[in-house]
Amino acid sequence: MLGRVASQRFCDLVSSSVQQLGDPAIGLKFGGMVGGNAFGLLGVASATAETLADVIRTLSRMESLTSTLGQVSVVRDAKVVHLRWKAHGQPPSPAVVEGILAGWASFGRYLLGANVPVRSISFCHDRRASSAAYEDALACDVRFNARWNALTVATDLLDARTRFFEPRLHNALWRWSDASIIVASAASSSLVRRVVDVIDGKLPWSVPSESEIARELGMSCRNLQRRLHCSGLTYRRLLECVRGKVAIGAMMNGSQSFVRIAERIGYAEQASFCRSFRRWAGIAPSEFTRALAPHFFALRTQTPPTMG
Incomplete structure (x- = not known):
């Protein structure tokens, strides 16, 4: 990709x-x-x-x-x-x-x-x-x-x-977008953007806690919770949104195993990642990649038609 x-x-x-x-x-x-x-x-x-x-x-x-x-x-x-x-x-x-x-x-x-x-x-x-x-x-x-x-x-x-x-793939991405669109619509808030950026930056190394995020942003955990609540969000929801987007992007890339993707977004076990992915997309990661294989990778190798 x-x-x-x-x-x-x-x-x-x-x-x-x-x-x-x-x-x-x-x-x-x-x-x-x-x-x-x-x-x-x-x-x-x-x-x-x-x-x-x-x-x-x-x-x-x-x-x-x-x-x-x-x-x-x-x-x-x-x-x-x-x-x-x-x-x-x-x-x-x-x-x-x-x-x-x-x-x-x-x-x-x-x-x-x-x-x-x-x-x-x-x-x-x-x-x-x-x-x-x-x-x-x-x-x-x-x-x-x-x-x-x-x-x-x-x-x-x-x-x-x-x-x-490809209905399985389309429906999975549509379902995942249900939760993520609310986050995106609130991203006009500089605080939401900052929280998402901090989570994304820390995920390869650890899953940051809400208190860690608050300290990083120079505020109390209570103040962070209150301000996110005003945007209709919670820290857990932002974490799940970032995890889902990173996971789906990695699976589209096709170069990483489920174990590696799970580690990348902070899961100690592949099974825990698979359960979360099914909650996000409605299908298992293996079903998602099987749907990707004949469609997405085929799309990348075909030549668009000429115009005129």
Whole structure:
């Protein structure tokens, strides 16, 4: 699995690439290369949904677990569906936005195994590259200076079935997201982010206690409990969220045994880890990896279809 890049770092890399290479179409080219070889948690959860409608539902539901850059919303009219994207805070450079929407188009075409007839793609900014660059990357009508950054498809396309539907895997990730989304929605709290970061940093060596976390953050255990309670959370819930995400990421990587993963997230015995994983995902770790094998690893080795 490719390493993940923090959102701000990604934005900086894209912006500096545009400047250094003198190529305003960098974002379009990057987004157009989206395929199974870069799938992480969100990509696998979406790819294994049954229909395009389910893919969109998964994307809009689980995006907060994997991205802090922006948020997708879905607006349905009589004949078309608009997938809108809005940045959290200060909008990134146009090249970043173009990469995100080009990636959506490439992802949809990849999952359906065909050149999906995207109706249009709209950008809030003005045109930055040549018309040919947009045509090559997006293969649809492109609009600029729009009110929303959005990708639009016909509602008829929502029933199209994906090539990689795997109900066990999709349902397991959906179930795991139930508990984790609440944590992600509270992550706007700097305290929640700090607690999660401390837990993640300490887990390879030990399972930090609530009192250890409080000391690390310079507050009393009682004060930590009270402030987390105000966010609707507990320390135990944050610990379980971090453990689950690390475990699922390691299993998708495929390079570690269950024993090693259990040790990585602070379980003395593999059996204890397996019981917890079944509680998180509804299936045993062995079932999860069996579902991954013919789908996720196949996704990573296939070439996305060309556009145009």
